Amino acid sequence: MRLKKRFRSDRTARPGRGRTLRFHRRRPARAALAGVLAGVLALSGCSLLGDDSGDSPASGGTAAPHATAGAGQDVPYDVTPLLKPAKKYFGASVPGAPTSMKNVDAYTRMTGKQPNLVEYYAGWGDGFDATGVRNAWAEGALTLMSWEPFDTPLADIAAGESDAYLKKYATAVRELNLPVVIDFADEFNGHWEKWGTKDVTPAQYVAAWRHIHQTFVDAGATNVIWAWSPNIVNPVPDVKLKPYYPGDAYVDWVGLIGYFTAGEDNSFDSVFGTTRDRVRTFTKKPILLLETGAVPGERRRADIRNLFAGVAADDDMLGFIWFNHKKRADWRLEASPLALKEFKRLAADDRFGFDVRKPS
Template sequence: MQFRTRTRTALTAVLLATLALSGCSVLDDSNSASPAGQAEGGGGASEKADADVPYDVTPLLKPDKKYYGAALDGAPNSMKAVDTYTQMTGKQPNLLEYYAGWGDGFDASGVRKAWKEGALTLMSWEPFDTSLADIAAGESDAYIKKYATAVRKLNLPVVIDFADEFNGHWEKWGTKYTTPKDYVAAWRHIHDTFIELGASNVIWAWSPNIINPVKSVELKPYYPGDAYVDWVGLIGYWTLEEDNAFSSVFGPTIDEVRTFTKKPMLLLETAAMAGERRRADIRNLFAGVEADDNMLGFIWFNHKKRADWRLEASPLALKEFKRLAADDRFGFDVRKP
C-alpha cells in the first residue's frame, strides 16, 4: 500500500516421483527440522524415511482457529521483538511476516526459530531489481532452484507471498512496469520450479492491495489460478480519510475476488492509523475477521513507515487490542493445528 514502504499445492504422484532430487531434509544435527507429522526425537530407518517426505501443510491451510500475526522489526531472525510484542499484547503471534528482496538467500535460521516458538513464517518476496518478464523467461532459474532446494531441505512449512500489491502503480512490479500476463507467467514459473524440486512445504499467498485506491485495475487477469494459489492475502489499512467499517475497507476487494476464486483469505498486512479512531478501527478489524469463516486471520504491520502503525503509539487502542486478542479464537500453536 502506498501508505507504507517495504522492506498444497497438494502432494501428488508427480511430487513423490521427484523426491529423489531433494535428498536429506535436514541441514545438520544442530539445525534439523522434524519430519512431517512426526514428533522430535527418536531415530532409525523409519525416521530417515519420513524425513524424505515434504512437510504436509494441509492442516495449516484452513485451521479451526484464526491466525494472529504480526510484522515486527528483526523478526524472525531475532525473536526479541516477538517477545516484546507478546508481552505488550498478551498473546504470542503465531504468524510472522518478513520481507526479502529478490536475490536474498532463504532465512532458514529465522524460520526455524519462529517454528520452535510455535509460529509460522510468511515471506514477502519482492523483485525490486528483476523484471517479471525475465523471471518468467528463466533468467533467474539458478537462484530460484537454489532457494527452493533450501526451503525443501529445511522441511518446515513456510508461506510465500510473491510480488504483492501488483495492482498498485507504486511498486516496481506494479501496473506501471509489468503486465498481467508477465505477472502470471512469473508466478507460475516460480511455483512450478518449487514443485519440480519437491518443495511442496510452501503455502502460496497471492496478495493484491485492496482495490479502493486503484478501482480501475481488474484483479482477475493477475490471478495465477487455483492450482497455483493456496491463500488470497489482502493488503489494506485503516486510514483517517476513509470510512472505517470493515465492509468499506475490505468488502469491495473481497466481493471482486469471490467472482473468480473461493480460496481462503488472510489480511496479510493491515493496521490502523494512530489517533482517536484507532480503538474503533481495531474493534472492526477483530469483528470482521471473526465474522467470516473463510477469513483466516490477520497480520498487524507493527512498523513506523510513513505513518506510525505501531500499537504502542496509542496506549488506549493498545489496551483495546489486548482485550480482543485474548479471545481464544485468535492464535494457536501452528505445530499442532
C-alpha cells in the same frame, strides 16, 4: 504514495512504495509427488543460501514430521492442516523478526498473546532465511516471506533468467522442510510498485508466478503455502484482479493488503469488502489479511474493534498480520495506549492464535 517502507532481508529499509494518499492449489497433490522424491537427500536443516548455522531444523521446538515413504526418502512437510485451521491466525510483522525473535517476544508481552504468523520482507536475490524460519517455528509460529523483485523484471523471471538463484532457493526451502508462506510481488495491482501496473502486464505477472511455483514443485518443495496478495482495490478501483490471478492450482491463500485510514468510512466491509467480493467471483481460496494496521488517532480503538469483529465473523477469513512498524505513519500499537488496551482485550479471544506445530 505509500505510507510505509519495505525491508530487505539484510534489514535495511527500501524506498517507500507508492500508494495513494490513503494511510492508507488444486496444488499438484503432494502425495503424487512421492514418486519423484525417491532418493532426495535426508533433511539437512541448513540453508543453501546466506548464513546459516546448520543446526537442527526446529531447535528448541517441535520438529517437522517426516513420514518415511521408502528407504532413503523423506516426505515434504504436509501443510494441509495449516491451510484452513479451525482457529484464526494472529500475526505480526515487527522489526528484525524472525532472524531475531526479540521484538516478537516483546509484542507477545505487549498484546498478551504469542503471534503464530510472523511476516518479513526479502528482496529478490536475498538468501533464504532458514534460521529465521526455525526461530519462529520454535515459538509455535509460521513464517511468511514477502518476496519483492525490486531489481529484476518479472518477464526475465518468467523467461528463466533467474533460474540458478530460484532453484537454489527452492532447494533450501525443501531441505529445511518446515512450512513456509511465500507471498511474491504483492500489491501488483498498484501503480507504485516496480512490478505494478505501470511496468508489468497481467500476463507477465502470471507467467512469473507460475514459473516460480513450478520450480518449487520440481524441487519437491511442497512445504510452501502460496499467498497471492493484491492491495485492496479502493485506491485503484479500475484495475481488474482476475487477469492477474495465476489460478487455483498455483495459489493457496488470497492475502489482502489494506489499512484503516483517516477521514474515510472504516467499517470492515468498507475497507475490505469490495476487494473480497471481487476475488470471490473467480476463486474460493481462503483469505488472510496479509498486512494491515490502523492510523493512530481517536478512531484507532474503533478500527481495531472492526478488524477483530470482521475477521471473526467470516469463516473464510484466516486471520490477520498487524504491521507493527513506524514507517511514514506510526502503525505500532504502542503508539496508542488506549487502542493497545483494546487490542489486548480482543486478542484474548480464544478464536485467535494457536500453536502452528499442533494446528488441530
